[in-house]
Amino acid sequence: MSAALFTVWLKELKDALRDKRSLMAAMSYAFFGPMLMAVAFFAVVKEATSESDVKVHIQGQEYAPELVSFLQQKGIVATAKEEADSGIELTIPRDYQSLLASGKMVSIVLRADYSERKNSSSRQRVSSALREYNQTIASARLTLRGISPEVMYAVVTEKQDTATKESRAAVIMGTVMVFVLMAVFFSGMNVAIDTSAGERERNSLEFLLAQPVRVFDLVAGKALAASTFAVLGSLLTLAMIPMVFLFVPLEKLGIDITFSLGQQLVLVLVLVPLALLASGLQLFVSFMAKSFKEAQTYISFVMFAPMTIVFVLEFSRFTHWVLDYLPVTSQHQVLLGSINGEPVGLFPIVVGALSTLVLAWLLLIAVQLRLRSEKAVFGL
């Protein structure tokens, strides 16, 4: 690395660190991303784990007190008609006890709006509770007649959940990892704009270009400064994830998120080439702009591209071997692999890093060429 490049890097870093706007942008992104996810998960966990009572109206409950108390044990509570928010109404016939005693069939009416999706799980709970009650009584009757209740069970299904803790976590963490990738693209954005379009706006670009420094060193120094921010931002996001999830009772969903320090460091290393690519792209775009604001507008358009790729891959779960080697997707695969228990091999990681670096380098060359053009520099 040449001395000039290092000088530019340090100077831009110093300048950016004093810029509260850049600092806030970088840090807040890393901070609020995982935070937002945590809030979302909090809601999901609560929804999935807490089973509230189902309130039903039972007509003729005085005829079948045992049934009512059985239902109550199953979390199905009898209330007045107005309070039955599940919209379910059970009707127990007047001759319930006598039919039961004589071993005849009792018909219980389950009345509800079956087209209503919201209460479908409540309806299922009520009917399965009734089925269970039916089986209990039927078994008792068979036993009384000297027949094993097993004759009623010809085929039985036995549920075996193959979802491990890790794989269930992977689904959730996959979404979180999208935030890590986004942190790479957004944390360094302000710095990139400030060192390029900002430099032009404050009229210091011409003087800088007239110094005895290779243009590539200038551009690379600026890109390094922006990527330093990008890496710091993603590091912060990665560090925030386990911390934020301490407060979310994920274990209720059977999810276990553990991230060793070593694992985090490896991930950050994988993100370094991506940070360079992001900064290169941002410099390329914002050197075209004449002012900070103009650059911001352009960049927000351009940043859509890599983000769209990541989102589409994340939600469509599309896989192809090439993705392991391409810029952006390669890093995405590594991040995903680190959490779903299928780590990406060293070879794809290295090739992915190299392809990303090559693309970043090409972008920097393009920026350099632009800055050699007097038209681009002086806006002639």
Place this chain on the structure above:
Amino acid sequence: MINVQDLMKTYNDVKALNGLSFQAHDGEITGLLGPNGAGKTTCLRSLYGLIQPDSGSVEVDGLTPKTQALDVRRRIGIFPDKFGLHERLTPREHIRYIAQLHGLKGEVLDTQVERVIAELNMADIVDRRTQGFSQGQRMKVALAQAIVHQPKNLILDEPSRGLDVMSTRILRELMFGLREQGRCILFSSHVMQEVAALCDRVVIMVKGQVVANDTPAALCEQTGEASFEDAFVQLIGTDEGIMA
């Protein structure tokens, strides 16, 4: 020593430079005087290689910016047309940055930075961030950046614009001091009094061409006018775009 020969530069049908030729010698202050739009800034930019002329040649100490841009830039100090400062950095950081880009390091770097701070009498502002600096203070920072590496040639583009009397004096004394050291100073201006007071040699340019090139006194003699201003007006044929 700066040597410009037959420089041509066209931007979209506008001839910014149209066969410009002049020399600026070591130990002299050369003033490039001309109305707005005469091509002064274009000429200076081609000296440090940010603009490639269509034809003609530029030499700084015998080096051409076209092929040896970095070597040329090491030999010149630039006070540019527009000098923006980084609001969040102090003058000392500005000066060190440029000095480092010129390859200064270690002890040399420290002594040169201190020297230039003392020379421009800017110790009182050197560790304050430049946000909110006055025009004069900004000029000092820009000048310090231009001379911190002790260039053999100094190029100033309209250095006195927007300066108060005290700042102009500092600038003038600095230029005289550098002339004593045998450096080559080339500055552009459209202010005549300044050129008349400072320059050993005046290059008057109009529409990208040199119309006169001599000492101020010789130019007066040549035109038969008593004042330099009248001589100038006669030479360029109009007084448009010139400040007295």
